[in-house]
Amino acid sequence: MNRPAARLLLALYQPDIAQNAGAMLRTCACLGVDAAIIEPAGFRIGDSRFRRAGLDYLDAVSVARHDSWDRFETWRKASGRRLALLTTKGETALWDFGFRAHDILLVGRESAGAPDEVAAAADARLRIPIRPPLRSLNVGIAAAIALVEALRQIDGLP
Template structure:
């Protein structure tokens, strides 16, 4: 499974996603352009030393990212407030790419059109959305749970 961020606006959120990827052993792909300079320094505040423990990949554009994804035969699972299906009823696969849009605007229609699935995390009425890093953590945990891909627990003392 891969966690992907589409043109993230906030370095701290991207850093938190990198930390989540490090803790779960999941690569993180960043689709540029971002709203901040992409690099280790931009992620240090939220990601701390976890940034050194995660595999992360930069893509210069959505076209480059989508070409890579298609060449790998991976499903694109978009998390969006415009989704029609709940993530809780979706059947994840080990090679899925979980894509999250930018904090300010989500993803454009052309990206929606490329997605193999468009999922929503249900919220109480009147609530617009969750923080992108929180959403990514929820979605990734469910995907890993379904595919039995959580890292193993450390041995008991």
């Protein structure tokens, strides 16, 4: 199958829960979105919990691994791609952001989100509005919501 050189990508910043990461990669496979894992992860990529959550779908998704945030950023800047961070501290509602086909949607660690240096590097900091006083959605659920919105906007839904 011919694929474009670059397409929407979901990047996981130092994920620390294997099951969430596996489920997010499974979502990427189902939606036709590429993925990246920014190390260090809190588990081995071969972890049985990661593989169980991703099932056999992990073979159907393109996953790049980056040794560090700095290496990921070097790659991203060289590729000229925008970075949109999903964060509870985002100043822009997800629905108000205009996605492009080659954007990178970044999610932070389940336990700590993304550090200030990562947030500062993002071209946009997006939040999914939820009812107060609740704090946040599960990172995998948030990623799925954001991916579907991005794909809807760029007419990329399967």
